[in-house]
Amino acid sequence: MLHNLPHICTHQDIKIKPIMKFTNIFSKSKSKAKAKLGSNTDKNELNSSIKNKGQDQNSQKQQLRKALNDLSHPVFPNGIYGQIAIDLQGDGFEVELPIVLGKFAPEIINLLQQQTELATPIKFTYKPTVTSKDKIKNIKLVVAVASGKGGVGKSTVTANLAACLALQGIKVGVLDADIYGPSVPIMFGLAGQSITSKDGKTMEPFERFGVSLNSIGFVVPEDKATVWRGPMASKALMQVINETNWPKLDILLVDMPPGTGDIQLTMSENIKCDGALIVTTPQNVALADAEKGINMFNKVNTPILGLVENMSQFVCDGCGKTHYLFGQDGGRSCADKHKVSLLAQLPLLPAVREGADKGTPYVLNKNLASENAALEYHQLAFSLMMQISKQTESVITLG
Numbered sequence: 001m002l003h004n005l006p007h008i009c010t011h012q013d014i015k016i017k018p019i020m021k022f023t024n025i026f027s028k029s030k031s032k033a034k035a036k037l038g039s040n041t042d043k044n045e046l047n048s049s050i051k052n053k054g055q056d057q058n059s060q061k062q063q064l065r066k067a068l069n070d071l072s073h074p075v076f077p078n079g080i081y082g083q084i085a086i087d088l089q090g091d092g093f094e095v096e097l098p099i100v101l102g103k104f105a106p107e108i109i110n111l112l113q114q115q116t117e118l119a120t121p122i123k124f125t126y127k128p129t130v131t132s133k134d135k136i137k138n139i140k141l142v143v144a145v146a147s148g149k150g151g152v153g154k155s156t157v158t159a160n161l162a163a164c165l166a167l168q169g170i171k172v173g174v175l176d177a178d179i180y181g182p183s184v185p186i187m188f189g190l191a192g193q194s195i196t197s198k199d200g201k202t203m204e205p206f207e208r209f210g211v212s213l214n215s216i217g218f219v220v221p222e223d224k225a226t227v228w229r230g231p232m233a234s235k236a237l238m239q240v241i242n243e244t245n246w247p248k249l250d251i252l253l254v255d256m257p258p259g260t261g262d263i264q265l266t267m268s269e270n271i272k273c274d275g276a277l278i279v280t281t282p283q284n285v286a287l288a289d290a291e292k293g294i295n296m297f298n299k300v301n302t303p304i305l306g307l308v309e310n311m312s313q314f315v316c317d318g319c320g321k322t323h324y325l326f327g328q329d330g331g332r333s334c335a336d337k338h339k340v341s342l343l344a345q346l347p348l349l350p351a352v353r354e355g356a357d358k359g360t361p362y363v364l365n366k367n368l369a370s371e372n373a374a375l376e377y378h379q380l381a382f383s384l385m386m387q388i389s390k391q392t393e394s395v396i397t398l399g
């Protein structure tokens with residue numbers, strides 16, 4: 001069901017028609033209040049009534065926040081949480097979100113109103129996503145997806161994350177910068193395709209499942225790229241980044257090459273990412289490399305948006321038992337140690353590998369869309385947006 005969701009515009013305030021008339025506790029006319037100020041008793045009554053109503057307001061806000069957290073909706077299966085500002089404005093509550101809910105807003109508002117039984121209209125406003133001043137033309141935000149160690153599922157996470165963001169109405173692109181093993185062409189069913197150019201100078205990205213794509217794999221044969229070293233590799237990558245005719249995108253995910261060597265460092269400096277997402281598996285060898293990744297991004301002042309622990313557990317379909325093949329909660333301890341958020345613990349799932357090999361990200365498989373794991377990827381996408389809205393403000397100048 002999820003993959004049928006249409007692409008929706010993300011940059012407009014949603015005006016929700018009040019569902020019920022709101023009785024604003026402060027809206028009684030000042031003249032009435034003044035008339036009451038005759039005696040001290042009246043004044044005290046008024047003060048205590050204002051106080052009570054202030055408390056009412058707070059408890060209503062709390063109710064609303066709880067309803068947002070508990071929300072169960074196909075797009076937000078695990079609720080809407082995080083640093084969400086809720087304010088009483090004019091005749092209703094304004095809830096400020098980092099994602100524009102578009103056509104889902106009315107149904108989500110209905111759900112919230114049913115859950116809270118608030119007679120107060122709710123309106124969503126959009127916290128403007130910060131812009132990176134066109135570091136890359138047409139692109140608002142650039143997020144690097146990185147891992148210290150190879151093979152931990154960085155590209156698989158990137159592909160599924162991009163598909164979820166597209167389903168959630170975010171205009172998203174993926175740049176496969178994994179020069180030594182580009183996997184985006186395979187994961188999006190475009191293996192063997194070559195990039196085209198309209199003017200002989202710039203490249204036209206592919207579009208698949210609502211995601212704009214370019215990869216070093218579309219540009220040069222794999223055997224050629226693998227022999228590039230240092231400056232040559234970085235130069236080729238910068239060309240792919242800067243000479244792609246990206247459409248207007250809210251977010252570009254950059255699938256980085258594994259490791260923390262010179263290429264990764266140069267890239268991290270040159271791309272000027274707005275944030276980095278670190279993917280790891282839970283075992284010690286991967287975590288040691290993930291820590292190097294965190295340190296590298298710290299060095300170039302790129303905020304770490306969070307850590308994703310991939311292949312966290314495997315549930316045996318024979319005995320139903322959960323196995324922690326690569327150890328348990330390693331990602332959580334790494335996140336705690338470096339004070340970064342653990343955004344997801346994704347299971348090892350044959351269907352995820354099959355989706356990657358067949359060229360359709362797992363979350364787009366109709367039959368699996370309501371599976372818990374698919375919902376976890378959606379939750380990851382939302383959490384990432386929350387982190388972006390939380391973290392980038394202090395780093396990037398708005399506008």
Ligand SMILES: Nc1ncnc2c1ncn2[C@@H]1O[C@H](COP(=O)(O)OP(=O)(O)OP(=O)(O)O)[C@@H](O)[C@H]1O
Nearest residue numbers: 150151152153154155156258347348349352353356
């Ligand atoms: N959660 C998962 N469940 C099952 N298989 C997975 C999962 N995540 C990744 N895989 C599989 O693991 C393999 C490696 O994944 P992927 O290519 O995404 O890793 P990577 O970190 O990008 O590797 P590289 O170092 O080559 O860039 C792939 O075959 C992929 O399908």
